[in-house]
Amino acid sequence: MKRNSVVGLGLCLAMLGLAADGGEHELFEPTWESLAKANTSPEWFEDAKLGIYCHWGVYSVPQNFTEWYPRFMFQDGHEVQDFHKQNYGDPAEFPYHKFVPMFTAEKFDAAEWAEVYKSSGARFGGLVAEHHDGFSMWDSRWTPWNAKAMGPKRDVLGELAAELRKRDMKVIATFHHARQFQRNQGAESVQDPADSFDSHYIYDKRYATASAEPVLQKLYGNMPEDEWNQMWLGKLEEVIENYQPDVIYFDSWLNLVPEEFRQRFCAAYYNHAARNNKEVVIVYKQDDLPADVALLDIEKGGRIEIDLKKWMTDDTVSFGSWSYTTDLKIKPAAMVVHSLVDIVSKNGNMLLNISPHPDGSIPQEQKDILRQLGDWLKVYGEAIFDTRPWTVHGFGPTKPDFGPHGGMSTINYYTPEDYRFTMSKDGKAVYVIVLGRPEPGGKLFLWSCAPHRYPLPGAVERVVELSSGRDVEWESLDTGSYLHYPDMDYNETANVFKIILK
Known part of the structure; x- marks a missing residue:
């Protein structure tokens, strides 16, 4: 960096x-x-x-389909073109630029x-x-x-x-x-999406997308x-x-x-x-x-x-x-x-x-x-704010699917057994963020915090529940650490426990 x-x-x-x-x-x-x-x-x-x-x-x-409406209204056989014809007319008579005054x-x-x-x-x-x-x-x-x-x-x-x-x-x-x-200039028509995808507008001489009129060229890119x-x-x-x-x-x-x-x-x-x-x-x-x-x-x-x-x-x-x-x-x-x-x-x-x-x-x-x-x-x-990642991001049973554009999907349904870590940028605190409502009086085993795995960057001074400042029991073992949940009301969405380091 x-x-x-x-x-x-x-x-x-x-x-x-x-x-x-x-x-x-x-x-x-x-x-x-x-x-x-x-x-x-x-x-x-x-x-x-x-x-x-x-x-x-x-x-x-049009409040229909997606922000890709301007492309698909010109594509023969597409549901958007059908909708457009029914509600506004043929795209040759009602091209995209007629939406501008609306x-x-x-x-x-x-x-x-x-x-x-x-x-x-x-x-x-x-x-x-x-x-x-x-x-x-x-x-x-x-x-x-x-x-x-x-x-x-x-x-x-x-x-x-x-x-x-x-x-x-x-x-x-x-x-x-x-x-x-418009990267498909010169053709009579390029209706096959696979052949025209490098340009947003379908090239077709029936439509304004192929217009040589200078003002329309600025919109349709021809x-x-x-x-x-x-x-x-x-x-x-x-x-x-x-x-x-x-x-x-x-x-x-x-x-x-x-x-x-x-x-x-x-x-x-x-x-x-x-x-x-x-x-x-x-x-x-x-x-x-x-x-x-x-x-x-x-x-x-x-x-x-x-x-x-x-x-x-x-x-x-x-x-x-x-x-x-x-x-x-x-x-x-x-x-x-x-x-x-x-x-x-x-x-x-x-x-x-x-x-x-x-x-x-x-x-x-x-x-x-x-x-x-x-x-x-x-x-x-x-x-969240002003933090940095810790050594590991977290663990839990939820296994995300792959996203539509690479990486993992952002549509996930996490449980209170899923948790994530962040760290203050001065390195003096590590945060455990539980993705759900913990069971009051229960406990979370953080196997990652074992000395031979991912040891914390300092000795633990105290652990608190962030919303209340209430002290939390922290039990360190050779195999990991237990975070004991206090008997209190918790947020239904996610809860944070702050590990304060010496």
């Missing part, structure tokens, strides 16, 4: 006037070797653990959103700045298809970022627009590759300069963007941060960026074991779509808490998605989940 000295040097250069925009003395050059000098995981991100963002855009208007966002309140985000206990927040559909949620000069010029006619990213910062939260902007470029590459990078540089996000996360298919442009983005972001006394984070998926240049994200998945390098998962509060649909099923709060605990125990951070209504209001059920998460963290957050 890189230290902060490199960024500090950049600040000194900036103060001397040697790191002006476009200057030859920029700290980072657009090469992987130079970019590998960056501190990919600053301490604030190591400590933060939890972020909240949302999928909300033009694709929310995306009015009349109930969007950035201050209320920021309060809801803050209620979860999260330390950073934001939204999908641009999804695969090519509609920008900020005031952009690169495309007319943006929320300030059309639809809501508001700078959504700018308003939300300002309100989050008022609440001492960092800002994340996520980008999914690597798939927006444009010269060089021009599109410049637009891809220009949007990012615009957001960096105008909104200064603390984290930029990329969805899949970033590998389809030419290496030169990926390198130029990374250099621009890291250099801008150095000039402005900021420590920023780049997050990617799969193998889209080098591991020593940015941090890996595992969508809806986690690590099986501890990873010594910081990582992140993006997950959502629902069992289904990332964007709002009328049939969205929301996870129980306990599942979200347990997932966060498991991720943190393995050196990860969670980026949790919510799904606002098309009008910009956040469904009450989702607000309740975030509030319940925040209520738990108010009591037990000491075992």
Whole structure:
């Protein structure tokens, strides 16, 4: 893990006037070797653990299927196209861009959103700045298809970022627009999903997705590759300069963007941060960026074991779509808490998605989940925030399935026999987090704490139940240690026992 000295040097250069925009003395050059000098995981991100963002855009208007509606409405035989024809008409007559005037966002309140985000206990927040559909949620000069010029006619990213910062939260902007470029140009029709998947929109000359009209090209991506590459990078540089996000996360298919442009983005972001006394984070998926240049994200998945390098998962509060649909099923709060605990125990951070209504209001059920998460963290957050992984992450009978995008699934049903460890970053306390309600008067055998297995980093001074400060009996044996549960009321979701070391 890189230290902060490199960024500090950049600040000194900036103060001397040697790191002006476009200057030859920029700290980072657009090469992987130079970019590998960056501190990919600053301490604030190591400590933060939890972020909240949302999928909300033009694709929310139909409230059907998922945020991939813009693709599948153009795919013959797909259920989304059937729905679209029944409710809006043939996609040749009612293409995706006709939803834009319907995306009015009349109930969007950035201050209320920021309060809801803050209620979860999260330390950073934001939204999908641009999804695969090519509609920008900020005031952009690169495309007319943006929320300030059309639809809501508001700078959504700018308003939300300002309100989050008022609440001492960092800002994340996520980008999914690597798939927006129409890579199937020249064909009469590319309806086979396997042949067209590298582009979000189905290429078909019956539809606007193949339009050569300059304004529509900016949305559907049917444009010269060089021009599109410049637009891809220009949007990012615009957001960096105008909104200064603390984290930029990329969805899949970033590998389809030419290496030169990926390198130029990374250099621009890291250099801008150095000039402005900021420590920023780049997050990617799969193998889209080098591991020593940015941090890996595992969508809806986690690590099986501890990873010594910081990582992140993006997950959502629902069992289904990332964007709002009328049939969205929301996870129980306990599942979200347990997932966060498991991720943190393995050196990860969670980026949790919510799904606002098309009008910009956040469904009450989702607000309740975030509030319940925040209520738990108010009591037990000491075992989550500002911690580091211990030697082992934990144990228990629950065996998670594999996730849909690698790693282990985040949909698990843990028991009070499952437990996780974290450690204070000063090494003076180890936390045992029991994923359920313990039996009062019972005990938990921690075989991992045997001297010949994973000894604690110091002698035990005392053990307390975190919510009450009540002393807990700790029994050390050669084969492990017993944690004796006091006879008291316990939290139904998860409970924390703090091992204080001498």
